[in-house]
Amino acid sequence: MRVSWGRRFRAAAALPGGVLLLTSLLPAASLQERYAVDWAQRQPETLEYFTHLLRIDTTNPPGNETRAAQAIEAVFKREGIPVQLYALEPNRANLVARLKGNGSKRPLLIMGHTDVVGVQRERWTVDPFAAVRRRGLIYARGANDDKDHVVAGMMALLELKRMHVKLDRDVIFLAEAGEEGTPRVGIDYLVNQYWPEIDAEYALAEGGSVLEDNGSVHHTLITISEKVPRGVRLIARGPSGHGSRPIPDNAVAHLAAAVAKAAAWQTPIRLNDATRAYFERLAAISPPRDAARYRAVLDPARAPEVDRYFYEHEPGHYTLLRTSIAPTMMQAGFRSNVIPSQAEAYLDVRALPDEDITRFLAELRRVINDPSVEVMLASSSGRPAAPPSRTDNAMFHALEDTSRRMFGAPVIPGMLAGATDCAQLRSKGVECYGFGPMAGGEGPSGGAHSDNENISITALDKLIEFLWNTVIEVAAEPR
Numbered sequence: 027m028r029v030s031w032g033r034r035f036r037a038a039a040a041l042p043g044g045v046l047l048l049t050s051l052l053p054a055a056s057l058q059e060r061y062a063v064d065w066a067q068r069q070p071e072t073l074e075y076f077t078h079l080l081r082i083d084t085t086n087p088p089g090n091e092t093r094a095a096q097a098i099e100a101v102f103k104r105e106g107i108p109v110q111l112y113a114l115e116p117n118r119a120n121l122v123a124r125l126k127g128n129g130s131k132r133p134l135l136i137m138g139h140t141d142v143v144g145v146q147r148e149r150w151t152v153d154p155f156a157a158v159r160r161r162g163l164i165y166a167r168g169a170n171d172d173k174d175h176v177v178a179g180m181m182a183l184l185e186l187k188r189m190h191v192k193l194d195r196d197v198i199f200l201a202e203a204g205e206e207g208t209p210r211v212g213i214d215y216l217v218n219q220y221w222p223e224i225d226a227e228y229a230l231a232e233g234g235s236v237l238e239d240n241g242s243v244h245h246t247l248i249t250i251s252e253k254v255p256r257g258v259r260l261i262a263r264g265p266s267g268h269g270s271r272p273i274p275d276n277a278v279a280h281l282a283a284a285v286a287k288a289a290a291w292q293t294p295i296r297l298n299d300a301t302r303a304y305f306e307r308l309a310a311i312s313p314p315r316d317a318a319r320y321r322a323v324l325d326p327a328r329a330p331e332v333d334r335y336f337y338e339h340e341p342g343h344y345t346l347l348r349t350s351i352a353p354t355m356m357q358a359g360f361r362s363n364v365i366p367s368q369a370e371a372y373l374d375v376r377a378l379p380d381e382d383i384t385r386f387l388a389e390l391r392r393v394i395n396d397p398s399v400e401v402m403l404a405s406s407s408g409r410p411a412a413p414p415s416r417t418d419n420a421m422f423h424a425l426e427d428t429s430r431r432m433f434g435a436p437v438i439p440g441m442l443a444g445a446t447d448c449a450q451l452r453s454k455g456v457e458c459y460g461f462g463p464m465a466g467g468e469g470p471s472g473g474a475h476s477d478n479e480n481i482s483i484t485a486l487d488k489l490i491e492f493l494w495n496t497v498i499e500v501a502a503e504p505r
């Protein structure tokens with residue numbers, strides 16, 4: 027299956043007209059053609075909604091997502107789309123809208139989160155809540171994460187409604203609150219209290235991206251799994267005392283040594299179905315030297331050598347091979363001449379979905395090897411571990427068709443090193459897929475969570491079109 031996929035792609039790329047040949051084998055092609063939308067013509071409308079949402083400050087905390095939910099509600103009501111708000115707290119509403127299908131298939135859920143992470147305003151060159159447009163880019167907190175998905179979902183529902191698309195499954199749109207660290211008001215609240223409102227066979231959400239190489243699309247990354255955030259606290263304890271009298275059990279010194287050991291520990295390499303598929307498929311479309319590395323990492327005997335290379339050159343790949351540790355915070359002392367009795371550090375641990383965290387902590391204690399340093403889990407992220415979503419169903423095939431038709435490029439399934447609300451859905455049995463906009467190639471750095479976050483208008487248009495084509499293929503009645 028995997029081998030033939032690779033061959034098929036190479037054949038398509040090598041032969042002029044190969045893409046046409048492929049699409050003619052896909053019965054769903056006619057659906058995407060029948061419901062083709064002129065997205066360039068829709069651009070003023072999409073940008074109006076997008077900039078309006080970006081100008082609503084939904085920094086979490088405190089969130090205030092209700093203002094964004096109400097803005098979307100107003101648009102949907104105007105167009106006759108049934109919509110419902112669900113709020114655990116009045117200021118933190120989630121919005122659910124549903125277009126009914128004929129019920130022959132189970133629903134499709136389209137999801138985006140309305141809250142954003144905070145900004146350090148002094149580090150931005152523009153107002154982060156003004157949606158400044160400059161040279162084809164839109165700058166704002168949330169431009170990449172995740173109001174682009176929100177507006178894509180809005181446009182999908184609006185066009186389904188306007189074109190009277192007959193659906194063989196319900197299409198549900200969820201604009202959720204609280205994704206950035208407070209799922210109790212967002213996905214957890216909905217899963218626990220209103221599950222029937224969002225229960226679906228498939229979900230599409232943030233997580234993936236479209237990767238370019240030399241100005242053309244190289245592949246579309248669709249995330250089918252993700253790591254589980256597991257914060258770990260290190261607490262070193264020792265006697266306090268005067269800074270003029272050094273002592274061997276100084277808590278600051280013990281903590282620093284423990285952090286250094288934890289950071290230097292090359293945790294064990296372990297592949298899973300998602301990462302194995304990722305490296306196999308990536309090898310099939312990469313230049314020879316990269317391809318050799320991606321194949322070598324699949325071989326336990328040669329993996330350690332590649333691992334070293336990844337650590338130094340491809341940290342995005344290094345993290346996929348393991349449960350990873352990155353020290354992120356340290357707290358110690360309050361006066362320059364006082365040895366404190368306690369010092370603390372925080373390790374951002376990102377566990378493989380199948381990690382036995384108790385065993386991992388025991389191993390970390392062994393590596394630190396210092397009885398004065400306590401190693402414990404910080405409060406749980408609340409995101410459950412779940413098996414990866416499948417790559418052999420109608421949804422994944424639709425994603426592959428869309429990528430091939432729009433970009434002439436294959437889909438690579440992968441595991442996200444970060445965390446999303448797909449985790450909660452997967453743990454409820456929903457097959458959840460992360461897709462995303464074109465990354466890199468245009469504009470300065472300014473990805474999710476960074477200063478000067480931005481998205482190109484082209485990337486936004488393509489994201490919307492990608493979602494639309496996939497939704498049509500998976501949810502429209504064939505005739």
Ligand SMILES: [Zn+2]
Pocket residue numbers: 139171172205232
């Ligand atoms: Zn996000």
